[in-house]
Amino acid sequence: MADLFWAPMTELARMIATKAVSPVEVVRAHLDRIAALDQGLRSFITVCADAAMDAARTAEAAVVAGRPVGPLHGVPYALKDLYDTAGVRTTGGSRIFADRVPAADATVVRRLAEAGAIVLGKLNMVEFAYGPEGLNPHYGHPRNPWDAGTHRMAGGSSSGSGVAVAAGLAPGALGSDTGGSIRIPASLCGITGLKPTYGRVSRSGVLPLAWSMDHVGPMTRTVADSALMLGAIAGYDPADPSTSVLPVPNYLAALTGDLKGLRVGLLRSFFLDGAAPVVRAAVEAAAATLAGAGAVVDEVKLERVDLAGAGSLAVVGAEALAYHAELLRTRAAEYDPDVARRLRVSAFISGLHYVRAQQVRALVRDEVDAALARRDVLLAPSTPIVAPAVGERQATLGDGPADVRTALLRFTRPFNFSGHPACAVPCGFTEGGLPIGMQLVGRPFDEATVLRAADAFQRLTDFHTRRPVV
């Protein structure tokens, strides 16, 4: 069967369950594509070819025998290399952990295995997830697949996840998002990425960047696939005390395609006003598309959202340094120099800064809550710019120049700071063929509405169906 590697996870699951295709064929199609393309794309750190084929044969036998199967039975995926995988090295994108082999799976890896999913391999990322550009000097800089001529950033820190899914090397992936690390590569690579509510998905067995800002979530080509993956990984975990005991809804069932009466708050100040004109135009067009399908769109302003930058700097910096302090004392030379510099700067964040940032965090959270009190979702660009070339330092935003790193984080980290769920989807392309992304932000633990809105948008548009030439 042709082009199995472009099939969505929902379709692969259906075809496998109905014996229209074997998990062995599906996994082999993806492994062949990885072998053919990843030397140039650099999206994988470790490919688990033998284990994946063994798992595929076992999955095939289960289907043939008519045994009950899970919702992702035989469907392959890949995961950012900060999720612990029993017996398979988990590097965190670092040389320091190059030979670190966990004894047990992270909770979400175990849950995906219980749902029947098969691991293709471990994905490249920014070292220890500390950076939005997506670069990694140790394992090679992942290459954004949307520009064959120029080596462009994939966005990070889940850059390998963005590249692998966009290029058809995996139908879905796990990323993690501390300041935008799912939504930024989703935006730059033209895919879907969901940062769930803080506490919706377990972080147990996931290498931390900043405990109180880290979010675990899926990266896929369609919203329906993110809903499928979220349903498998969400829910209370005694190993992660921050997880909620709220029941996990059927996210796929929430995807009705209905936008009538959905109240959408368009974030113009700071967000649309701060975006490059091509991004602003695409998101305004998306708002019009939603309105045309029955959504009620108004504009809303978050007065304190600009404080999320300083607040995140204090919180992420202090928490990251706490995790890395000992390694930084003993093995600093082995870090990516950029990551080591960021960690060193964090030594000058005071206790006062940290606590004040957490107070500001409460204010930002309350302000986002207030905006959502009369609206179902908020709409904003995911990133103010499209994928910069590797080495590019400065970007031109709607309200002036900014360094690329700050620009990439600007629209995403407010919702790590506040903890609200946010789903990034492609909403346009530049004339040069680079993807543009928007994000829909929802009420805490209301991923179902966020996914419904994002899925409805994908039913009305074809941006998520376009494929890069690789």
Next chain:
Amino acid sequence: MTNDRIDLDTLRHGAQLAGFAWSDTELEEIRPQVEAALRMLRTLETVDVGGAEPTTHYRTV
């Protein structure tokens, strides 16, 4: 550390207080970023936080 400019002695002292023994070269290398970070962090001090309690998590239900 309330001014934008930070001298090397201050950097040495700050690093020592945090438990790090970095060379002067390493400290000079991060000086611009430390100055920029502290400028940014000072904006937090200008915010009237009223009686807001520090929040580390969104809310766990």
